[in-house]
Amino acid sequence: MDNKEIASERKALIFNIQRYSTEDGPGVRTTVFFQGCPLRCLWCSNPESKQHKPQMLYFENTCTECYSCLKVCPNGANQKKDDGTVWVDRNLCQNCGACVEACPSNARSIAGRWMTVDEVYKIIDKDVIYYMNSDGGVTLGGGECTSQPEFVLELLDRCYQRGIHICLDTCGYAPWSILEKILQKVDLVLFDIKHLDPVKHKEFTGVDNRLILDNASKIRQMGKKIIIRLPLIPGYNDDEKNITAIGRFMKLWGLDSIDILPYHRLGVNKYHALGEEYMLENLPSLQKDNIKSKVKILESFGLKVNVV
Ligand code: SF4
Ligand code: SF4
DSSP states (O other), X not given: OOGGGSOXXXXXXXXXXXXXXXXXXXXXXXXXXXSOOSOOOTTOSOGGGSXXXXXXXXXXXXXXXXXXXXXXXXXXXXXXXXXXXXXXXXXXXXXXXXXXXXXXXXXXXXXXXXXXXXXXXXXXXXXXXXXXXXXXEEEEEEXXXXXXXXXXXXXXXXXXXXXXEEEEXXXXXXXXXXXXXXXXXXXXXXXXXXXSOHHHHHHXXXXXXXXXXXXHHHHHHHTOEEEEEEEEOTTTTOSHHHHHHHHHHHHHXXXXXXXXXXXXXXXXXXXXXXXXXXXXXXXXXXXXXXXXXXXXHHHXXXXXXXXX
16 A cells, blocks of 8 residues: 555644635645644734643624523533523533534634644645645644644655645744754744743743744754744834844844734634633734834844735
């Protein structure tokens, strides 16, 4: 039997696969979002991607109070409040998905599905013609895809054999031994840098930035093409000192391209649906027109700046 015919049983937890994506690297791409991330960025717009487990989301504003979910829950996690609305006790919920099936109003969904390499590759393979015609390909993102390295390596093999352009979108917080293996078959790296100050980085993301910065410089030394990505969060990392420090760091390591991702609030509803508190509740979205001064600082270091 040909190797390609042997279906791999290795599975990864995936929370989304987006076809025809145009914001995760060049051309038309399929982006595979892996669930689970070692960082806890305060502004994360995909809160369902943080934990390495499926999670049930309950969108209260879509609920019609039919109470079907109360009947099917094996753990008594759904409860009717005195005013008739439904509340989920997250300490009891086991994310089994029974209420998702039972809900007639699509007020519930499960984020995260265990998928085999074959299942993911079959979706990727559907759009090869679009990748070829647009200089696009596949992007592995998340969450953090390097947290599920064995699966990523198998999937990369399949894409590589087919000649598909591969882009790795990473927070950079991974052991070098893992990153180095994955990078062998990656064409382009989208690499997040959030703050140059290690204390502030830890305060805003939960982890120190030294491993991340070290990995960025090692990737550059490998000769890999790398684009730095900066989520720009007003009041957190958009001060002149930090932007200048990022410009200097990039210049020092010969990194020449940076994408700025202005802060937006598209993920806020998902925090509520997961029963989690959103720490930046009162922070308005950042308009592209208001970041010209940051662009200028970065351009003064000779960097190519792109606002996504
Ligand atoms: S996901 Fe399962 S355990 Fe959680 S509320 Fe729904 S039915 Fe209950
Ligand atoms: S099944 Fe859906 S619509 Fe019915 S009470 Fe539960 S969440 Fe609301």
